[in-house]
């Protein structure tokens with residue numbers, strides 16, 4: 711059976727959990743990271759030398775890096791659907807997934823560290839304001855992509871939506887002003903209607919939960 715190591719309050723683990731639930735796979739999830747430990751155990755480091763989560767073991771095939779895991783599982787279990795079959799469509803999807811890792815994911819992480827997890831008196835207000843401005847620019851790019859599309863690749867939910875899904879609820883929960891981005895908001899509402907987009911992500915005090 712597919713094994714997944716990682717704690718479900720980690721954004722990168724949330725991508726994998728949404729993916730396996732959308733795919734309807736049987737899996738065993740083993741809590742790892744933060745309060746659960748595990749990540750620095752020698753047997754875990756032998757699977758994932760980064761000492762980070764998530765890691766999967768799919769009948770002996772071990773893989774780490776959340777985006778690689780999502781792409782692998784979608785290609786294996788949903789070719790032509792969650793994973794596009796046409797090479798150009800695949801490259802387009804892969805481009806957005808890479809951009810999540812290299813661009814949007816980086817500044818979203820910096821907001822988490824420098825705003826949510828830094829006490830108010832220790833925050834660098836100018837740095838945080840610049841970060842929010844840069845990240846707003848990234849979301850504007852997504853808003854442009856979503857104009858005229860229900861999902862990132864068009865009418866169909868795909869692996870691309872999966873890797874952005876855990877970011878967007880944080881964006882809408884953070885305590886600062888956001889410009890109107892109607893296509894992004896419409897996409898977020900569409901995600902919220904999906905059975906496996908965990909309502910825990912959209913309700914309650916997300917900011918307090920992320921401060922840990």
Ligand SMILES: N[C@@H](CCC(=O)N[C@@H](CS)C(=O)NCC(=O)O)C(=O)O
Nearest residue numbers: 720721722743744762763764775776
């Ligand atoms: N690029 C990696 C990043 C993995 C990563 O930074 N994981 C964090 C959780 S989001 C982690 O393991 N932190 C240590 C911990 O949870 O104790 C991926 O996408 O899988």
